[in-house]
Amino acid sequence: MRKFLYLLFSLAFIATLLTYAMWTVDRPAGHYLSDLRIHLAVDQGTPADRGNLLGIQPELFPTDYQTPARLHRKLAAYLQTARDQGLLNDRTVVVLPEHIGTWLMVSGEKDELYQAATLKEAMNWLAISNPLAFLRALAGAQANNRLNDAYLRMKAEAMAQDYQSLFGGLAKEFSVTLVAGSIVLPEPSVSKGELKIGGGALYNSSVVFGRDGRPIGQPQRQQHTVFEQRDVLGAAPSGTLAVIDTPAGRLGILIGTDSWYPIHYRQLNEQGAQLIAVPAFVMGRDTWGKPWRGYKGLSTPSEVGLKPGEVSEGQAWHRLTLTGQLPVSQAKGGVSVFLRGQFWDNGSAGQSFISHDGEHFPDGEAHGARLLNLWL
Numbered sequence: 016m017r018k019f020l021y022l023l024f025s026l027a028f029i030a031t032l033l034t035y036a037m038w039t040v041d042r043p044a045g046h047y048l049s050d051l052r053i054h055l056a057v058d059q060g061t062p063a064d065r066g067n068l069l070g071i072q073p074e075l076f077p078t079d080y081q082t083p084a085r086l087h088r089k090l091a092a093y094l095q096t097a098r099d100q101g102l103l104n105d106r107t108v109v110v111l112p113e114h115i116g117t118w119l120m121v122s123g124e125k126d127e128l129y130q131a132a133t134l135k136e137a138m139n140w141l142a143i144s145n146p147l148a149f150l151r152a153l154a155g156a157q158a159n160n161r162l163n164d165a166y167l168r169m170k171a172e173a174m175a176q177d178y179q180s181l182f183g184g185l186a187k188e189f190s191v192t193l194v195a196g197s198i199v200l201p202e203p204s205v206s207k208g209e210l211k212i213g214g215g216a217l218y219n220s221s222v223v224f225g226r227d228g229r230p231i232g233q234p235q236r237q238q239h240t241v242f243e244q245r246d247v248l249g250a251a252p253s254g255t256l257a258v259i260d261t262p263a264g265r266l267g268i269l270i271g272t273d274s275w276y277p278i279h280y281r282q283l284n285e286q287g288a289q290l291i292a293v294p295a296f297v298m299g300r301d302t303w304g305k306p307w308r309g310y311k312g313l314s315t316p317s318e319v320g321l322k323p324g325e326v327s328e329g330q331a332w333h334r335l336t337l338t339g340q341l342p343v344s345q346a347k348g349g350v351s352v353f354l355r356g357q358f359w360d361n362g363s364a365g366q367s368f369i370s371h372d373g374e375h376f377p378d379g380e381a382h383g384a385r386l387l388n389l390w391l
């Protein structure tokens with residue numbers, strides 16, 4: 016009798032494992048509807064042969080990431096609208112927002128993940144649906160928050176491939192230079208024209224793709240991560256900013272709150288930066304109008320007299336970014352582009368703006384996909 020019960024239990028256990036294994040590989044694509052409209056919110060300057068800086072503030076949701084093809088469809092629709100309005104040419108530099116590539120971590124997952132009520136629940140589905148990849152990533156996690164490290168690390172190789180294929184493909188398809196927002200990857204680098212990952216810390220990084228769809232230079236890593244990210248993300252050493260030559264001029268990239276530090280503008284000035292791109296993201300649906308909480312890094316620059324609570328979050332971005340703080344950036348123009356949308360229970364804030372000749376030209380609307388253009 017004992018042998019029979021043992022055999023019965025073993026068969027039931029094997030059947031359960033087989034059922035679970037079959038469930039994890041089943042990836043049906045759910046029904047998908049998405050708003051492909053985008054509005055030209057800011058159009059500053061006069062068209063000329065010097066090119067333009069074009070910020071795209073998308074409005075994205077988890078289902079937009081179910082496949083790279085879905086995300087391509089939405090972003091290509093935005094770029095096609097820009098082309099139809101005469102905003103794309105061989106000298107156009109397009110800028111996308113921070114973390115637009117990071118959410119590729121949820122691509123190709125089960126419907127339950129996209130239908131989750133909270134981000135925590137969605138991450139649970141991510142782990143359950145990819146048990147071996149999650150356990151390997153958890154074993155190799157290096158950050159203080161090993162769980163969040165594992166979520167970001169477990170699909171890093173596929174994310175890097177999808178990121179280059181998607182955003183490099185868009186740059187080539189529309190014949191533009193594309194600042195592909197940012198993506199979190201372990202020690203990203205470009206080797207022989209391919210975006211590769213390493214085995215070290217996770218970095219929030221941005222890659223620029225040329226009109227041929229190939230990466231230009233090395234990924235720009237974020238130097239000043241905010242408090243809530245420091246237990247997961249590494250910080251690039253100071254002095255690692257690099258300027259990239261584009262058809263519209265020499266371009267510097269400051270990811271998120273890196274744009275709040277005057278020393279970075281001095282470093283870009285020394286390298287002759289003419290344009291500045293700021294891919295950005297502000298979490299929380301109403302955060303933009305709430306009191307500014309101050310620098311979220313290790314220290315506040317001595318040149319900055321702004322104190323927490325004196326202004327709103329939005330006003331702080333305008334005061335601290337691009338040309339608002341001494342020393343004034345010598346760049347002739349810049350754009351700050353924010354990721355908008357709803358990712359489970361996490362809303363987003365941020366209203367994108369153009370900077371030109373010491374002035375800001377903001378988009379006054381809080382919702383919807385937006386284009387912001389600066390003729391150079």
